[in-house]
Amino acid sequence: MGAAASGALLAAGMPPRSIWYLLPVGTALLTWALLHTPWRERAVQGAVAGLAFFALTLSWLTGFHPAGFAAVLVIEVVLFAAAMLLVDPRPARWWTVPAALVVLEALRARFPFGGFPIPGMALGQLDGPFTAAAPLGGALLVLGLAAAAGAAVTGVAAGGRRPRALFVVGALVAGSTAGLLLAQPDSAAVGRLRVALVQGGGPRGIPAVASDADAVTERQFQQSDDLPAGLDLVLWPESSIAVSGPVARTREAERVAGLAVRTGATVVAGLSESYGTGFRNAAVAWDPAGRIVDRYEKVHRVPFGEYIPGRSLFERLTDMTSLVPRDAIPGGGPGLLATPAGPLGVVISYEVFFADRTRAAVTAGAQVLLVPTNAASYTTEEVPATEVAAARMRALETDRAVLQAAPTGYTAIVEPDGQIVAEGGLSSPEVLIATIPLRIGLTPYASTGDAPVLASAAVLLLAAPLLRLLRSRGAADRRRHRSGI
Known part of the structure; x- marks a missing residue:
């Protein structure tokens, strides 16, 4: 139910309604639905959320051609489910949810058929506070910040490591504030x-x-x-x-x-x-x-x-x-x-x-x-x-x-x-x-495009597995040292 509700909330926030705060709320629910889930269940939850979101936001396609609507819906739902496989389901890794959504939107702008980015998830944010980031990182950064606002609430409330979670939130706020100051148009x-x-x-x-x-x-x-x-x-x-x-x-x-x-x-x-x-x-x-x-x-x-x-x-x-x-x-x-x-x-x-x-x-x-x-x-x-x-x-x-x-x-x-x-x-x-x-x-x-935001999302998604790998190697080295090998 949580995944379906999250997809419906994300859809309800899109134009022509444009209720900007529904994206953070929907992302908070999506993050909750993914907590402590194995990869197969994350894929299912992603498919459910994607189906709720795209069935509502692409329903206008049925008046154009029902078969075309069905084909596009299947592709978009599969992409949403695949993006959720990138998520680390631990509460302390809540930031992987907004990072996965950023990767999803970047992929939809390029695949299939050269991209089908309708509707862009950030387009419901135009009357909210996060669009101030658009001159700095475009729609992807707007989406990432809005989604992070919701995911962070779930991460902290779910009993993740609060000091670390609060540090990440503080870093995002500080970095965003500095970035927005730098992003003021010089045109x-x-x-x-x-x-x-x-x-x-x-x-x-x-x-x-x-x-x-x-x-x-x-x-x-x-x-x-x-x-x-x-x-x-x-x-x-x-x-x-x-x-x-x-x-x-x-x-x-x-x-x-x-x-x-x-x-x-x-x-x-x-x-x-x-x-x-x-x-x-x-x-x-x-x-x-x-x-x-x-x-x-x-x-x-x-x-x-x-x-x-x-x-x-x-x-x-x-x-x-x-x-x-x-x-x-x-x-x-x-x-x-x-x-x-x-x-x-x-x-x-x-x-x-x-x-x-x-x-x-x-x-x-x-x-x-x-x-x-x-x-x-x-x-x-x-x-x-x-x-x-x-x-x-x-x-x-x-x-x-x-x-x-x-x-x-x-x-x-x-x-x-x-x-x-x-x-x-x-x-x-x-x-x-x-x-x-x-x-x-x-x-x-306008100068850099999506590359910096995508690189940041990749770092957030890869940080946890890389840290686990480094820790496991460090532990193995210490065991070998103690054994005299």
Whole structure:
């Protein structure tokens, strides 16, 4: 029961609820459930907790494809169970639980299919105290500190070696405080942008393959008709335009060029270009003179959403390929648009869940981050709310404003401190206008990525077995010495 309750509590703390203190409470219960358990039981407890967590947080996948939900659920539960095998079940080793969760999240960001980090456990922490650590160690450090707060309570309450446990807690607090002081962003504002984010509105719960692309485009133009003067940047969502072949010579491109000329602003629009059996998911920038000046093509594609891994096999086993009739052609590069509005970082939709994509853009010179996205396929608010949470985390990690535009919501403007200054609703047409800062400089996390936090987690997990090994060898040496050998 404890493991199931812990997984349910972890899930209840995730967006759209975002109850930050449920993660420490859930981790405390998980730590309790693992105490004094052999490895087989730890695997079972991990599977139970993982099933409770992922069944609740990934339930939105059932509306997309039940078989896909089942496959993802099995993989995620197995990974959770495997991570719990890393835990030392003694109360005095409570810190191995948060370390194992950090390793689990790092693995989920990379496996399977290049990573499926939805939902990231740290995304429920955005209104809590631990997000102050994001500029230092990213979402992994935020997760580690929040989980450690709960696990420490269980470790001390369970009768672990209190002096040692309190020493570890004190060391974590002191180290975190020092780290947070060092993590204060040293970036600087180099200007400001007057921006407009256009959300055309429209029905939700319609798979992309069944949507009326022309209607989506028309709604975007309708909402852009009355944009005010004095704008520097206009952002349209992912899939605002769908064309066959290169966009440059199409009627749609001419109309966007006219919008750029009329507003005197750089216009960035998310679009889809069809090429035979594939398509390109791109963000294209027009300058105020109406010329296409740069483009970025999505690198991190959605498995079973934008491409089918092992398509030939799935075509024989399921009708899943009817929802994804063509595979997206992967792009390349760091996601940087050189425009008159400044160097703009871009991550498209799903890529906002991958911190390495925003880090690549910022280290390449991005002064603001754009997230053209499209969550219109989903009927509930879980996916749009989770995307906004991810955008907020990326803002904190990089000290950059983040502009997220979605055709049916949530469209949001996020300041570098992770606070939302404007947010649209679901389905409704919206135009969000604000002035946001352009910033330069790198946070510690933008410079180093996940490596320091992962190394620290590895040390915590390996410390206990290494100490046991050293002690056993020392005892064997002393016995041999006493025997005169």
